[in-house]
Structure formats: C-alpha cells, structure tokens
Amino acid sequence: MRFGIIGLFVATLSLAACGSGSSSGTGASEGDMLVVFSSRHYDSDYALYDAFEEATGVEVRTIEADGDLLVERLKADGARSPADVIVTVDAGRLWRAEQEELFAPLVTDELDAAVPAGMRHPDGLWYGLAKRARVLVYAPDRIDASKLTGYESLADPAFKGKVCVRSSGNIYNISLVAALIDRWGAEKAQKWATDVAGNFARDPLGGDTDQIKAVAAGECDVALVNHYYFARLMNDEKNKNLVADLEVFWPNADAGVHVNVSGAGVAKHAPNPELARQFIEFAMTEQPQRFFAELTNEYPVVESVAYKNAALETLGEFTEDPISLAKLGENQAEAQQLFDRAGWP
Amino acid sequence: MGQVIDRARRGISPTPFGVAAALICTLPVLALIPLGVSGGGAHMGHLWDTQLGTYVRNSAGLLIITTLGTLLLGVPTAWLTSRYAFPGRRLLVVALPLSLAMPSYVSGYAWMSMTAAGGPVYSLTAGYFPTTSGLFGAGFIFAISFYPYIYLLARQAFEYSGTNSFEAARTLGASPVTAFFTVSLPLARPAIMAGTALVAMETLADYGTVDFLGTPTFTVGILRSWISFGDPQAAARLALILLLVTLVIFGGERLARRGAQVAESGGRNKPQHRVPLSGRWAGITILICSIPVVFGLIVPGTHLLTLALETQPVRSPAAAFWGTMTVASLSALIAALLGLGAAYAARTGGWFANAAVRAAHTGYAVPGAVAALGVIALLAASQNFLDMLSGAAAPMVAGGGLVALLFAYQARFAAAAIGPCESALVRITPSMDQAARSLGASPWAVIGRIHFPLAFSGIATAALLVFVEVMKELPATMILRPLDFETLAVSAHHYASDERLAQAALPSLLLVVIGLPIMMLVSWLVSRRETENAAL
Numbered sequence: 118m119r120f121g122i123i124g125l126f127v128a129t130l131s132l133a134a135c136g137s138g139s140s141s142g143t144g145a146s147e148g149d150m151l152v153v154f155s156s157r158h159y160d161s162d163y164a165l166y167d168a169f170e171e172a173t174g175v176e177v178r179t180i181e182a183d184g185d186l187l188v189e190r191l192k193a194d195g196a197r198s199p200a201d202v203i204v205t206v207d208a209g210r211l212w213r214a215e216q217e218e219l220f221a222p223l224v225t226d227e228l229d230a231a232v233p234a235g236m237r238h239p240d241g242l243w244y245g246l247a248k249r250a251r252v253l254v255y256a257p258d259r260i261d262a263s264k265l266t267g268y269e270s271l272a273d274p275a276f277k278g279k280v281c282v283r284s285s286g287n288i289y290n291i292s293l294v295a296a297l298i299d300r301w302g303a304e305k306a307q308k309w310a311t312d313v314a315g316n317f318a319r320d321p322l323g324g325d326t327d328q329i330k331a332v333a334a335g336e337c338d339v340a341l342v343n344h345y346y347f348a349r350l351m352n353d354e355k356n357k358n359l360v361a362d363l364e365v366f367w368p369n370a371d372a373g374v375h376v377n378v379s380g381a382g383v384a385k386h387a388p389n390p391e392l393a394r395q396f397i398e399f400a401m402t403e404q405p406q407r408f409f410a411e412l413t414n415e416y417p418v419v420e421s422v423a424y425k426n427a428a429l430e431t432l433g434e435f436t437e438d439p440i441s442l443a444k445l446g447e448n449q450a451e452a453q454q455l456f457d458r459a460g461w462p
Numbered sequence: 463m464g465q466v467i468d469r470a471r472r473g474i475s476p477t478p479f480g481v482a483a484a485l486i487c488t489l490p491v492l493a494l495i496p497l498g499v500s501g502g503g504a505h506m507g508h509l510w511d512t513q514l515g516t517y518v519r520n521s522a523g524l525l526i527i528t529t530l531g532t533l534l535l536g537v538p539t540a541w542l543t544s545r546y547a548f549p550g551r552r553l554l555v556v557a558l559p560l561s562l563a564m565p566s567y568v569s570g571y572a573w574m575s576m577t578a579a580g581g582p583v584y585s586l587t588a589g590y591f592p593t594t595s596g597l598f599g600a601g602f603i604f605a606i607s608f609y610p611y612i613y614l615l616a617r618q619a620f621e622y623s624g625t626n627s628f629e630a631a632r633t634l635g636a637s638p639v640t641a642f643f644t645v646s647l648p649l650a651r652p653a654i655m656a657g658t659a660l661v662a663m664e665t666l667a668d669y670g671t672v673d674f675l676g677t678p679t680f681t682v683g684i685l686r687s688w689i690s691f692g693d694p695q696a697a698a699r700l701a702l703i704l705l706l707v708t709l710v711i712f713g714g715e716r717l718a719r720r721g722a723q724v725a726e727s728g729g730r731n732k733p734q735h736r737v738p739l740s741g742r743w744a745g746i747t748i749l750i751c752s753i754p755v756v757f758g759l760i761v762p763g764t765h766l767l768t769l770a771l772e773t774q775p776v777r778s779p780a781a782a783f784w785g786t787m788t789v790a791s792l793s794a795l796i797a798a799l800l801g802l803g804a805a806y807a808a809r810t811g812g813w814f815a816n817a818a819v820r821a822a823h824t825g826y827a828v829p830g831a832v833a834a835l836g837v838i839a840l841l842a843a844s845q846n847f848l849d850m851l852s853g854a855a856a857p858m859v860a861g862g863g864l865v866a867l868l869f870a871y872q873a874r875f876a877a878a879a880i881g882p883c884e885s886a887l888v889r890i891t892p893s894m895d896q897a898a899r900s901l902g903a904s905p906w907a908v909i910g911r912i913h914f915p916l917a918f919s920g921i922a923t924a925a926l927l928v929f930v931e932v933m934k935e936l937p938a939t940m941i942l943r944p945l946d947f948e949t950l951a952v953s954a955h956h957y958a959s960d961e962r963l964a965q966a967a968l969p970s971l972l973l974v975v976i977g978l979p980i981m982m983l984v985s986w987l988v989s990r991r992e993t994e995n996a997a998l
Binding site for chain 2: 152158159160163178179180181182183185186187189190192193194195197199213284286288291319320321322323324325326327330331333334335336346355359449450452453454457458462
C-alpha cells in the first residue's frame with residue numbers, strides 16, 4: 118500500500134518530467150518558427166501561413182481551438198506560453214483577450230496606414246484581418262422588399278411566422294445585439310429581440326446556412342445570416358441554384374450594417390515578437406488580403422485591395438456601422454441576458 | 463520486478479490503482495471547485511429568472527427519451543445476438559457497435575440536413591418524416607448514437623450469464639419471455655446499468671448536438687455562461703451542480719441495487735448455446751437488429767459518403783488519421799489498465815478504495831469544454847506549484863506535450879473503462895478465488911488464469927469504449943494538443959462548425975473506418991476467448 122502510493126507519486130513526477138521533455142522542443146520557439154494560436158480555421162488562413170512561410174522561410178505552427186478555450190490556455194500558460202500571435206474570429210473575443218491582458222501593443226506606421234482606425238485597437242493591441250457582415254436574406258416572390266429597411270424589419274408584425282434565425286448563444290447574434298444595444302439603448306433592443314422571437318417561423322435550429330436553406334425551401338421568408346455563407350453558396354456550382362431565387366438585403370437603415378471582425382495581435386509573452394510583427398504586417402499585404410476575399414468570401418480590412426469574387430461583386434456596396442468594436446465585447450453579457458428575457462432560445 | 467513478484471506472493475493490493483484512477487478523474491473536477499466558488503452570483507439570479515426552467519426541462523426530457531431509446535435499441539439486440547443463431551448474426555454483432563464511432567454532432571448535422579425541408583429524406587417521404595430537431599430530434603440522435611454502450615455491455619453480460627439459469631428457468635416451465643425478464647435481465651442488470659450511466663452522462667454533457675438541433679439543455683446554459691457572459695466561474699459552478707445531480711441519480715441506483723447482489727453460482731457456465739432461428743422469426747430478428755445500424759450508421763453514413771465523393775478534400779486527412787490512431791490507442795491501453803486496477807480495488811478493497819473508484823466516475827458527467835477548463839486549471843496550479851519549488855527552472859506542465867492531452871483523456875474517460883471492467887469482475891464469484899487459492903494458486907495465477915480469461919471481453923470492451931471516446935473527443939484535444947497536431951474529430955469539427963458538412967464528411971467517415979477493424983478485432987478476440995473457455 119505504502120509502496121503503491123509512493124510509486125504513484127514517482128510515476129506522476131516522471132510523467133511530468135516526460136511532459137517537459139517533449140514540450141521543451143515546442144515551448145521555446147526557435148529563431149525561425151512562429152507559433153499562431155488561432156480560433157479561425159479557414160482555407161484562407163492556411164494559404165496565408167503557406168505564403169508567409171514561402172516569403173520569409175519562417176515555419177508557422179498552429180494551435181486552433183475555440184476562442185474561449187484559447188484565452189483560458191493562454192492565461193494558464195502565462196509567461197511560458199509558446200504563442201507569438203493570437204487570432205480570433207470575433208471582436209468580442211478580441212475584447213476579452215484584451216481584458217485578460219494577453220496582448221502586447223504593436224505600433225507601426227505601416228499597419229496604422231493600412232488598417233482603418235475602426236478596424237484596429239487604438240493602442241495597437243490587435244489589428245483586424247477581415248470583416249463579415251450580418252445581413253437579411255429573403256425570398257422576393259414572398260416578401261415585399263419595400264417593407265425591408267434595417268434590422269428593425271425583422272420585428273415588423275407583418276413578418277409574423279416568417280422569420281428564421283439561429284439560436285441566441287451564437288456569437289454572431291450576440292455581437293449584433295451588442296451593437297444594437299449601443300445603437301438604440303437597452304430598452305429598444307430588448308423590445309426588438311422580443312418581437313423578433315415572436316415572429317419566428319420555427320424554433321432556432323441549425324446554423325446560418327440552414328436558415329438560408331429554410332428560406333429557399335419556403336419554411337420561412339426572411340432570415341438573418343452572415344453574408345459569407347450566402348456568398349459561399351452563390352459561388353458553389355452545386356449550390357448556386359439553391360440561392361438563385363433569393364436576395365440579400367443590406368440593412369443599411371439607422372447606423373448601417375453590423376460588421377464583425379477577425380483580428381490578430383502579438384501575444385504578451387511572445388517568444389518571437391519580431392516575427393509576430395512581421396506576420397501581422399504580412400497579413401495586411403495584398404495577396405493575403407485577397408485570400409480572405411477569394412477563399413473565405415470575407416471583406417478584406419485593407420480597403421485598397423482589389424479582389425476577384427463574383428458573389429461579393431453581386432452583393433454590392435453597403436454602409437458599415439461605425440460603432441467602436443470594443444462595444445461588442447462590453448455589451449456581450451447584456452446581449453445574452455436580453456435574449457434570455459426575450460425567450461429567444 | 464523482483465519486488466513486485468515478492469509483493470504478489472504476499473497478496474496484491476489494487477488500492478493504488480483505485481486511488482490513481484480516482485486522482486486522475488477527480489483532480490480536474492476538484493480544480494473546478496475553487497473556480498466555481500469564486501466570482502459573483504449575479505448571473506445565477508438572471509438564469510433563475512429566465513431560462514433555467516427551460517434548460518432543466520430539456521435536460522430531464524432528453525435524459526428520459528435517450529435512456530428509453532437506448533435501452534430499447536440496445537438490450538433486445540444484445541439479447542437476440544447472444545441468445546439466437548440466425549443468418550447475418552456475425553455481421554450484425556460487429557456492425558451494431560459501429561454507430562458509436564460516428565460523433566453524435568456529425569450524426570445530428572447529417573440527419574438534420576437530410577430531414578429539413580429540401581433535404582433528400584424530406585423529398586423522399588414528401589415531408590412526412592419529421593425534421594430532426596428539438597427535444598425529440600436530439601433524443602433520436604442520442605438514441606441512435608449511444609445505444610452501443612448498452613448493447614456492448616449487455617451483450618457481454620448475456621454471453622456469460624444467461625445459459626445455466628435461463629435453461630433452468632425454461633426447464634421449470636417458464637416461457638422464453640418470462641425467463642428473460644425474471645432471470646437473464648436481472649443477471650445482466652449491473653452491466654445494463656453501467657451502460658445506462660454512460661448514456662446518461664454523455665447525454666447530459668453534450669453541447670454540440672443539442673445546440674445545433676435547438677434543444678437548449680442545462681449544458682447549453684453552462685456553456686453560455688462562459689461564452690456569452692464571459693464567466694468561466696459560473697460555468698464551473700453550474701457544471702458542478704450538474705455533476706452533483708448526476709451523482710445523486712446514480713448513487714440512488716446503486717443503493718437500490720445493493721440488496722440484490724447477483725452472481726451466478728454453482729459450477730462453470732457453459733458457453734452460450736445459441737438457439738437457431740429460421741423463417742419468419744429469423745426475419746423479424748434480423749429486422750430488429752438492423753434498425754439501429756440503419757439509423758445510426760448506414761443512413762447518415764451514406765449521406766456523408768455521397769457528400770465526400772462529390773467534394774474535393776481541401777487538406778489530406780492522413781496526418782489527422784495518424785494523430786487519432788496515436789492518441790486513441792495509447793489512451794485505450796492506459797484506460798484498460800487503470801480501469802481494471804480500479805475495478806479490482808472496488809472488488810477487493812475496503813471502503814476507501816470503493817469511494818475512490820466511485821469518485822473516479824464523476825469526470826464523465828462534466829461537459830467536455832468545462833472538463834478541459836478543469837484540466838487547464840489543474841495544469842496551471844501544478845505549474846505554479848513547480849515554479850514555487852524550483853523557480854524558473856521548473857518544466858512546463860501544460861506546454862503542448864502529449865502527456866497533458868493523455869492525462870485529460872483519462873480524466874474524462876477512465877470512468878468508461880471502470881464500468882465494463884467492474885461488471886466483468888462481478889461474474890467472478892469469490893468462491894472461484896477461494897477454490898483456486900486453496901488449490902495452491904498464487905494471487906497472480908488467480909488473476910492470470912481465472913480472472914483475466916473470464917473478464918477478457920469486459921476489458922476489451924472497456925478499451926474499445928475509451929478508444930472510440932478519445933477518437934471523438936473535441937475540446938480537450940483542441941486546446942491541449944501539441945502544435946500542428948491534428949485528429950479526425952478536430953478536422954471534422956472545423957468544417958462542420960463552419961457549416962461545411964461536405965468537407966466534414968471525409969474525416970467523419972474515416973472515424974467509422976477506423977472503428978470497423980477495431981470492432982472486428984475485439985469481436986474476434988472475444989469469440990476466441992469464448993472457445994478457449996469452453997475448452998478449459
């Protein structure tokens with residue numbers, strides 16, 4: 118018995134030693150290796166890593182996980198974290214990583230010139246990479262487009278039983294309502310959420326693509342989705358018939374279309390801050406910015422970049438909500454509370 | 463080594479195994495406690511006022527639907543395949559557990575996209591087949607995904623227990639149905655309960671499927687308090703409450719079972735003599751045993767296969783394939799050893815060992831992401847401890863080695879191994895030990911020549927369950943894996959979470975492809991053991 122427990126203790130220690138042995142190779146980045154902690158997992162990002170490797174000879178190694186787990190891991194690793202660059206898909210996550218003081222400021226004239234002021238942190242803690250817009254998709258044969266103005270249209274009693282949206286726990290919905298709280302005040306945003314929930318054609322189910330399919334199948338007439346899911350279907354040979362009879366409406370009214378951003382920042386304890394800076398600067402150059410548009414159907418943050426994407430061209434121009442992106446993080450909890458009170462599952 | 467054998471002569475204490483299993487499984491959960499008690503309670507008040515009722519109702523409803531569904535699919539199939547001989551039996555024996563290799567969220571995505579308006583099943587049935595959504599949709603997905611837990615454990619019990627008592631009951635004039643309900647079923651009850659416990663804990667801890675199918679359960683509430691409210695403390699607290707409820711349910715079951723200790727006594731059990739079926743009865747039996755395979759594997763698998771065939775894979779799945787094989791087989795091995803040791807501890811040890819093993823079960827009922835949070839918190843704490851001891855020279859604990867990941871898997875899944883090992887050992891009566899010992903066999907010989915052969919299928923089942931679980935695991939894998947390390951579940955999740963089911967199809971199918979030979983191997987090993995036992 119005593120032997121057993123001591124043996125166990127020794128075994129645990131040797132396991133821990135093993136752990137250190139196998140991790141020391143990855144824990145301390147060498148001069149030519151860049152470690153990216155990312156919650157994005159898109160083809161455009163893989164293309165970006167490859168292009169960076171090719172351009173600089175630096176090897177890019179990644180950990181991809183959901184943003185909240187990334188934050189917890191970075192917190193736990195502390196000063197020993199191998200991460201050089203942190204990438205997340207949503208302004209709320211960027212805000213949270215900022216609150217946890219996971220970023221080191223990065224100020225370069227080059228980046229400040231390339232990235233519009235609204236798309237980056239004022240102190241250079243993070244820079245936006247690509248944008249996505251939350252739009253309305255509708256069936257023009259069933260919905261009178263003149264009735265559509267902005268997000269408030271979803272609450273219009275005329276659309277009772279015709280609206281499809283995904284569940285409220287989804288970050289896209291939370292960020293939108295966080296923006297609406299800032300735009301309209303909590304009271305009006307609450308009423309909006311309650312009214313939209315009253316207009317549901319069905320209980321929230323599936324992802325954004327499923328909402329688009331539901332409109333196509335006639336289960337509902339208007340849906341709230343991110344633009345790139347629609348663009349992806351438009352650009353896909355197999356699926357383009359599905360969306361051929363549908364239209365995107367840009368909810369430009371009031372302050373404009375809600376836009377969320379994926380962003381990158383230098384990790385506070387980055388073993389290679391210099392490489393991290395190079396990587397973020399590289400991401401703002403023309404080719405990687407085109408990757409975001411051409412491979413993932415997102416809008417590049419660098420506005421001067423020209424890209425080829427038939428679907429994005431068809432969707433056309435829109436007015437962007439100029440809200441400070443930090444608000445999306447600050448209002449996040451209130452947004453979920455508001456959904457819960459509205460009975461939006 | 464010499465020391466070990468020396469110890470063996472004096473009698474073996476398996477307690478350290480029980481304690482090890484308990485430590486590995488409970489420490490990450492215990493690490494949640496300081497997290498859970500810190501932080502304010504404002505969020506709890508909000509939850510109480512708004513969605514808590516819905517969450518609890520959905521969890522309870524889902525638990526009932528899933529338990530009934532898995533029992534209905536798992537027990538009859540286990541009984542029929544172990545008791546009767548009919549054409550295609552061998553194939554079905556191997557095919558029935560395979561549904562477990564399909565991650566339930568992939569199954570959920572596939573069924574939902576097939577049955578939603580515009581999907582192939584919807585068009586085929588003119589919309590009469592209901593869309594897989596809501597409480598019943600999620601219950602359906604869980605039933606067709608989780609029934610193998612019950613099937614595997616119940617079958618293992620039926621294979622060994624039934625014959626003597628069942629035949630005695632038949633000789634005494636009981637009909638097959640009466641004999642099944644009064645004799646065979648009670649004998650298999652510990653195994654079936656162990657399976658049901660796994661099903662229940664999986665059901666309660668699932669997030670991906672219920673969120674996608676629009677059934678916000680308590681676990682959705684837990685994850686929302688973390689993701690939306692940015693309050694991991696509240697998430698930890700809610701997860702602990704969920705855990706407590708689960709413990710009460712299963713503690714109650716154990717208490718209720720206490721009085722009814724059953725172990726078949728009297729002589730060696732003959733290996734199963736299967737009653738041949740033919741004609742109509744064979745047809746009905748094949749139909750009953752095929753239904754779970756059709757719904758759980760063939761229909762969603764075919765849908766995925768169609769998608770995979772018409773989609774160009776973006777990245778080669780080879781790396782993910784080997785990553786999955788590595789972690790799953792290592793974990794299965796460790797868990798089998800740990801599970802067996804723990805089961806022994808519970809069997810031979812005193813109250814301490816018993817309590818330790820019970821405690822080891824807990825990790826399973828915690829939602830995966832929160833369990834990962836617990837592992838991270840634990841690793842951080844041990845890092846601080848090491849730093850305190852040796853300053854900056856301390857090795858890095860969490861830093862992306864495989865060890866942290868393997869630890870996380872055991873923390874979560876060792877419970878899946880303990881159950882089957884325990885129910886396998888239940889069959890071995892104390893009188894067998896006494897007889898062997900009185901004939902001069904050493905304790906190791908008792909284990910090697912009596913326990914191991916008899917318990918083999920249980921151990922194999924345990925290893926298999928852990929293999930499949932690890933293969934599908936997501937949150938801990940994502941966050942604790944070494945740099946650039948891929949598994950099939952992670953790449954399937956990446957595509958599925960980006961709503962690209964077509965790209966997710968290939969890695970998901972590969973999970974089933976890996977499961978197939980493993981299942982065949984286990985089934986072959988088990989049947990070989992059966993013949994050996996018969997020749998004994």
